[in-house]
Amino acid sequence: MQISDIQYFTLFVMTYSIVGLLTPIMRKVAISKQILDTPTSVHKSHTQAVPYLGGVAILIGVVLVTYTALIFNGLTRNNFWLATSVLAPAVAMGLVGLWDDIKNLPPLPRLIGQSVVGLVIAVLLILSKNNANPTGSTYIDVIITAIWVVGICNSINFFDNLDGGAAGAGAISATFLTYLALSNGQSFIAALSVVVAGGTLGFLIWNKTPARIYMGDAGALFLGVLLATLTIRLKPDTQTSFASFATPILLLAIPILDTCVAVFSRLRRGISPLQGGKDHLSHRLIRLGISRKLTAISLWILSIIFGFFAVIISLVSEQHEINFVLLSILFWLLLFIGFFRTADD
DSSP states (O other), X not given: OOOOHHHHHHHHHHHHHHHHHHHHHHHHHHHHTTOEEOOOSTTOOXXXXXXXXXXXXXXXXXHHHHHHHHHHTTOOHHHHHHHHHHHHHHHHHHHHHHHHHHHOOOHHHHHHHHHHHHHHHHHHHHHTTSSOOSXXXXXXXXXXXXXXXXXXXXXXXXXXXXXXXHHHHHHHHHHHHHHHHHHTTOXXXXXXXXXXXXXXXXXXXXXXXXXXXXXXXXXXXXXXXXXXXXXXXXXXXXXXXXXXXXXXXXXXXXXXXXXXXXXXXXXXXXXXXXXXXXXXXXXXXXXXXXXXXXHHHHHHHHHHXXXXXXXXXXXXXXXXXXXXXXXXXXXXXXXXXXXXXXXXX
């Protein structure tokens, strides 16, 4: 699939515009149907009900632009299958999230849905030999890939606890993913990534502080599956397996950090990791006296730093590549310790 620079730009602008226009419409639908995030739980940080369904706008925009682009670029069976193998599981997970937004599902059905989708993606990737065979053992690789998909799904969902948090981090990850895919000639991954970047930034117009709409589980789970799948399919231009395995983690390092800090904090206090709480990175920064807007910007900057780490290790020699990965791991661990030692709630 050959895509020109102007076509990549067009994909971005189209998705940005469509999602930006759809989001206020979905906001009105959510308000009319009373699909709202009401601050009834102690872990909710907002004081007034905020409508959901922003994630539906992202989902529609990404799917619509992707298939429209395929049709105008000469739809083939192979291209249709490639797009559908990525988008169908994400849409399925987004629909589970939408059900949760409307009916407020308990954690178990969501986890079952994520696990099923994760296994489907793992089998599809490994059978098609799409860079998801880290150990060479089919059974072990299926398990590892499924765990990655479920883990990133929950990380993006957990990270959606601050105005603009998940949308901004998703846009940053997708942007760096676009660059890495382009650098290695993976036009299909680059095209889908630039569409995700456009969609999340189009939604961010309405989701930045003070948020007028939330993406909800529909958006967080849809984005989680997309980012998990695209990062696995990426074949980074690295010289060692160590750096290759590290690249997807670096691209999503801050949502992963947020999940790890929250989960270990809850385990330390004898609380279920699936229980909500004010123990995420954003809550900890706000308790330090940082404004909500500056908190979001701070987390975006950290995401950008790790994105640059992912880019740097694809540009340097083998020895420096390993050193930069180790440096990024050290930085991540220091952040974990620093956040973990702040007040839990």
